[in-house]
Amino acid sequence: MLKNLDKSILQNIFNSNEFKAWLLSRRWFGDKSTLANLEFKVSFGYFHIISECIFLTVIEITKANYLKKYFLPLIYYKKIQKILLSSEKERDNIIKLTENTFTKKIVIQNKVFTLNLLEAEYCIYFWNGMLFDKAIAEKFPSLSLDLTLYEEQFETEQDIKNVQNLIEASLFPDRYNISLAQLGKGNTTNLLFQLELFNKKEATAYSYVLKSYKEYSSVNEPSMLFVLVKNKFPYSPNIYGIIKVDGKESIGIMQDVPNQGNIGDIYWKEVSNLIFDVFKNINADYSEFENEAKVKEIIKTYCGESLVVSDLIGDYIQNLHNSLILEDEPRYSKEKIDSKPYLDEYNQMLNSMLESIKNTMNKKREKAFYNLPKINSVLIDTKDLITKFHEEFKEETIEIQPVHQDLHMEQILYNKQDGDYKFYFIDFEGDPQLSPEERNKKFPVEKDLASYLRSLSYIKFNIFLKFIEKYITSDKKYGVPEEELYNMFFRKAYSKSNEILETILEVLNQWEFKMMTKILNVEKYNPSITLINYHSIERVLHEIQYEMLYRPSEIIVPILGLKEITERN
Secondary structure, eight states: OGGGOOHHHHHHHHTSHHHHHHHHTSTTOOOHHHHTTOOOEEEEEEEEEOSSSEEEEEEEEEETTEEEEEEOOEEEOSSGGGGOOGGGOSHHHHHHHHHTEEEEEEEETTEEEEEEEEEGGGSHHHHIIIIIOHHHHHTTGGGTEEEEEOGGGOOSHHHHHHHHHHHHHHHOGGGEEEEEEEEOSOOSSEEEEEEEEEETTTTEEEEEEEEEEOBOSOOSHHHHHHHHHHTTOOSSOOEEEEEEETTEEEEEEEEOOOOSOBHHHHHHHHHHHHHHHHTOOTTSOOGGGGSHHHHHHHHHHHOHHHHHHHHHHHHHHHHHHHHTOOTTSGGGOOEEEEHHHHHHHHHHHHHHHHHHHHHHHHHSOTTSGGGSHHHHHHHHHHHHHHHHHHHHOOOSEEEEBOOOSOOOGGGEEEEEETTEEEEEEOOOSOOTTSOHHHHTSOBOTHHHHHHHHHHHHHHHHHHHHHHIIIIISTTSTTOOHHHHHHIIIIIOOOOHHHHHHHHHHHHHHHHHHHHHHHHHOHHHHOOOHHHHHHHHHHHHHHHHHHHHHHOGGGTHHHHHHHHHHHHHO
């Protein structure tokens, strides 16, 4: 069937409601509320069949006053086993590949065929073609493809060795075994994979991170990583190369930094152990935790590693911010700007987000819990608080510079050897909620601090929800943890379970405060608490928008985060 598939046939298929719905199911496909009615058009900004089964495409999504482009490589297969290496034929992997396949019955020349199109990045077949197939590499110029190697980033012997093996694998693929594993959890702006090349002669494995930038636009990450290398910053991955598709960075080949996970894992594991170990008997007497010293003691006992990380991470973040500056390059310089017009614009943006959220909520079912008056009152209080922050901000200038923009805990990897920690910052694409143009802007460093601190709140409330689910609602026929949490904060109705929940919440609040105090270290770093609050509000509003689209049942978590910010200020 493949010989009969051409650009026009595929474009017709891509404009079917089935394919549009499949696109909407992709995590990286944004603006879901805008496009939910499927009244948009799909066209090709770039289209080439680069091998027997690989379609390399850039799709353009258009409707009235709307245009967005996505990098979308696809693999056609008749039987999925035919495109897989033996290492990929495990049942769980085949299920995952099938879940990422668009399937449709089509008629060509009066014959019915099954069209299977797999998101290509999930399959070694694609990476073999893009990185190690000499025949395809020779066609790169005619396909408007360009592979650029960043020789300046080959900093160490290990980096040089990694790149040498990449090049050798493209020349002599039989000398290597290849394996692929997906990384990351979000996949909201990119797809991330670990590629391992096993050199048969050396019996040595070389690992790389492959990143597919799904939004087809100018990408900040390569240039930001280059700035960090130029400033000798050792705590971010080197980028070895970029493949441009028709002039735009679409695939990144990066160093796989040694790590044992992200630092959110440390916080989550320790505070989870604390709550589920200490409070496992919900009928016990926990009045001893009314003593603040007892709470501090239990936090110290269970969360020692989190306390160490919180002590250390501030210096790493400050070092990162210093290393993102090149004073002789305007794009990467630090500057002071008048605070009033900056905050005027920021207030307008936040208020616009609030109105958008309220409008979206009003369009949902009237019985949805987030349409309740008390939820709306949190949004009203937030609007008042934004005005208050503006009025009380006394500094005449604000310092702005390049920052990470999306510095939550999953963006920081850690490695621990002999009791010493090293932290590595990843994913420098910018804030996924901003437009490509906005990601090129500079921000106060407090934007990154707010992102990091928001992770603590997310951990706190999600642990709380899991406890409620396990011990409070599990024996109720229609028990819903989120509803229990809502009742606790907004209805204040007394129940026996509230006693232990109030105690647990107080412990979690003190845990969060202890970690925040160590991370911020106000005397050492002197951050603007007002700007942190500003950017925390922005972060929470983005979280509310995200949860309404993807996980409406979990919107209570950012709502409570917003409620806490208004009550603290």
